[in-house]
Amino acid sequence: MSDLRKKIIQTALPLFEAKGFHGVSVNEIVEQVGTSKGGFYHHFSSKDELLFVIHDTFISYVLENAEKANAEFNSPTDKLQAIVRSFVKVFDLYKPHISVFYQEHIYLRPAYELQIKQKRDQFKQIIMQAIEEGKQCGEFRQDISVEITGMAILGMVNWTYKWYQREGVKTIEEIGDIFVDLILHAILHERFLDQNAFASILLSQK
Amino acid sequence: MSDLRKKIIQTALPLFEAKGFHGVSVNEIVEQVGTSKGGFYHHFSSKDELLFVIHDTFISYVLENAEKANAEFNSPTDKLQAIVRSFVKVFDLYKPHISVFYQEHIYLRPAYELQIKQKRDQFKQIIMQAIEEGKQCGEFRQDISVEITGMAILGMVNWTYKWYQREGVKTIEEIGDIFVDLILHAILHERFLDQNAFASILLSQK
DNA sequence: TCATACAGACCAACCAGTCGGTTTATCGTG
């Protein structure tokens, strides 16, 4: 990929994050980059395409990782753990992307929106399926709602983009561990919850 | 409050929710309402004020409820339960407000932004304090991080605005119950987690 | 008569996107 294209994306990202898609004009972007309107529109067909590219790089990465984790592990507990851990890490790598993703998705043109939605739904499906499996094979509690629990987990993790800071007291890995701990305490079947069994499950993944 | 002012807010809300603050022009709003630019600017000093009012009605309501719940109960478990339950209910009452709140807050002018941020921080503080108390008095696990757990709970609940639908299979009260159940399983001290003790805590609130 | 409520033509500012033109890199050929 061309250098200028990369530089435009890198420059636009924090601007969008801070001021929103409509708070930043193309003129402002090209000025910051040190290029021109011509340069911009040589690499992007529209301002919307820039927005789409930002969305897509993030969601593609997340989906890929989730599919890997999903394929690698067998037990639902291990699967869910791996998915959550890798998902949380993304918030360190792609925080600006994610902020833009969740704040500005309304402004995506329908054709773009559709592509993004498909990948997002796939990702959601992977999580829901892991919970469903865990319920059926008895690792998770029988009395949890798959749908609501899935959305609760998604919400808990997704919300990280609102508050996570690289300079904070906890590293992203620590945050991931805490999330996994909370989730497993919340949904694991009682028989796995005594100290030793639980510790061994937690450690099995590290 | 004047009828027209109310009607403008009610009309603008779903428009902002669907198309975003910048996707809806003042002309479009006044056309839908059946009034004129003059009518609009007689009641609002700017388009931004309309955005602020939407933010403020929601966050003020949430904060008020949380303060009530906080004052009414003594044990941290009861407090946290009541706060979460009342918070979740808000997503049924104020869903459009909340969508706008989380999607368009970047576009608030600094002076408005500051007012909103203060109330939001107060609310956050109430939750954090409840968790801290629960830890100290032994109702909650000793090994949880107050900050991260608090943000996890906030995220789980806040994210509801992305998926909750009034016509869905679960009512908002049921969703609230599930959230409380997940949270308490995740953070309650083990000694409260055997079936009977837990059921009694859950029921004590209903 | 006077203030409040509303109407709607109007304006300055801004913005995404275009387009003719210029520079720079690439490469085949003698």
Added chain:
DNA sequence: CACGATAAACCGACTGGTTGGTCTGTATGA
């Protein structure tokens, strides 16, 4: 290596359209 040609990369003045906000005027009710 030199040279010319072809295309890709980039420049920036310009435009058509839209937007938030203003201002003068009118109607209504106390």
